[in-house]
Amino acid sequence: MNSATVAVEVEGLKKSYGLKPILRGINLRVQAGERLALLGANGAGKTTLMRVLACLAKPGAGTVRLCGWNAESDAQEVRHLVGLVAHQPYLYEDLTAQENLEFFARMYSVSQGRARAQVLLERVGLAKRASERVRTFSRGQLQRLAWARALLHQPDILLLDEPDTGLDQQGHALIDELMAEHSARGGSTVFITHQLERALALSDQLAFLVNGRIVRNCASSELSVEALQQVYREVVR
Numbered sequence: 001m002n003s004a005t006v007a008v009e010v011e012g013l014k015k016s017y018g019l020k021p022i023l024r025g026i027n028l029r030v031q032a033g034e035r036l037a038l039l040g041a042n043g044a045g046k047t048t049l050m051r052v053l054a055c056l057a058k059p060g061a062g063t064v065r066l067c068g069w070n071a072e073s074d075a076q077e078v079r080h081l082v083g084l085v086a087h088q089p090y091l092y093e094d095l096t097a098q099e100n101l102e103f104f105a106r107m108y109s110v111s112q113g114r115a116r117a118q119v120l121l122e123r124v125g126l127a128k129r130a131s132e133r134v135r136t137f138s139r140g141q142l143q144r145l146a147w148a149r150a151l152l153h154q155p156d157i158l159l160l161d162e163p164d165t166g167l168d169q170q171g172h173a174l175i176d177e178l179m180a181e182h183s184a185r186g187g188s189t190v191f192i193t194h195q196l197e198r199a200l201a202l203s204d205q206l207a208f209l210v211n212g213r214i215v216r217n218c219a220s221s222e223l224s225v226e227a228l229q230q231v232y233r234e235v236v237r
């Protein structure tokens with residue numbers, strides 16, 4: 001890290017698709033070790049914001065820094081800092097699970113990639129399917145493998161866009177553990193969920209995105225589940 005304590009710093013971020021403004025001036029700060037839950041209605045711009053943080057989309061205006069690196073001019077460094085679990089699994093269907101992880105381990109310059117891949121396949125409950133092609137995987141199995149890919153290089157920042165999609169109850173518990181382990185290592189997390197109870201349980205900070213703007217930001221410890229539901233009804237339209 002080349003910045004002491006700030007993991008994610010977004011200032012005046014704007015982004016449009018064609019003539020349509022999607023992000024309208026986002027300011028956001030996530031400290032090292034902190035977990036931010038991003039809440040908002042369908043179409044509010046959450047995934048777009050996540051894509052900009054992950055260097056998959058360029059900011060239209062404003063600045064985005066991850067651990068002090070600029071997401072536009074230092075995209076290569078930023079990609080190595082980030083582990084992404086998104087709607088798409090970003091896996092190669094014709095490779096096996098093990099081959100996929102070994103491939104990404106090489107991309108991220110992970111030493112002993114084969115062993116690291118085996119450890120992660122075991123961790124996400126896919127050891128028995130290591131030699132099978134990804135095209136034969138179920139939705140939940142794909143999501144588990146996407147988690148393994150995201151964690152391969154022990155990223156400083158996890159970006160999670162609805163990371164429990166398709167997962168069973170054991171999968172939910174697994175994610176809770178993986179997020180806790182990441183935090184215990186000092187890693188930061190930005191995650192999107194529509195489940196308010198989980199958002200509250202898994203975060204330190206909540207941000208409400210409405211029509212491309214963060215309209216409210218608060219510490220999770222300030223709210224009960226009932227209070228969060230009330231705030232959500234008030235601010236998210």
Ligand SMILES: Nc1ncnc2c1ncn2[C@@H]1O[C@H](COP(=O)(O)OP(=O)(O)OP(=O)(O)O)[C@@H](O)[C@H]1O
Pocket residue numbers: 017022040041042043044045046047048049
């Ligand atoms: N590639 C694109 N081209 C044009 N418009 C886009 C593109 N991606 C997203 N949008 C538009 O941007 C807006 C915000 O989309 P985004 O996916 O960021 O919302 P979201 O808050 O993540 O929604 P959801 O909760 O449904 O996942 C939507 O109106 C969507 O149609």
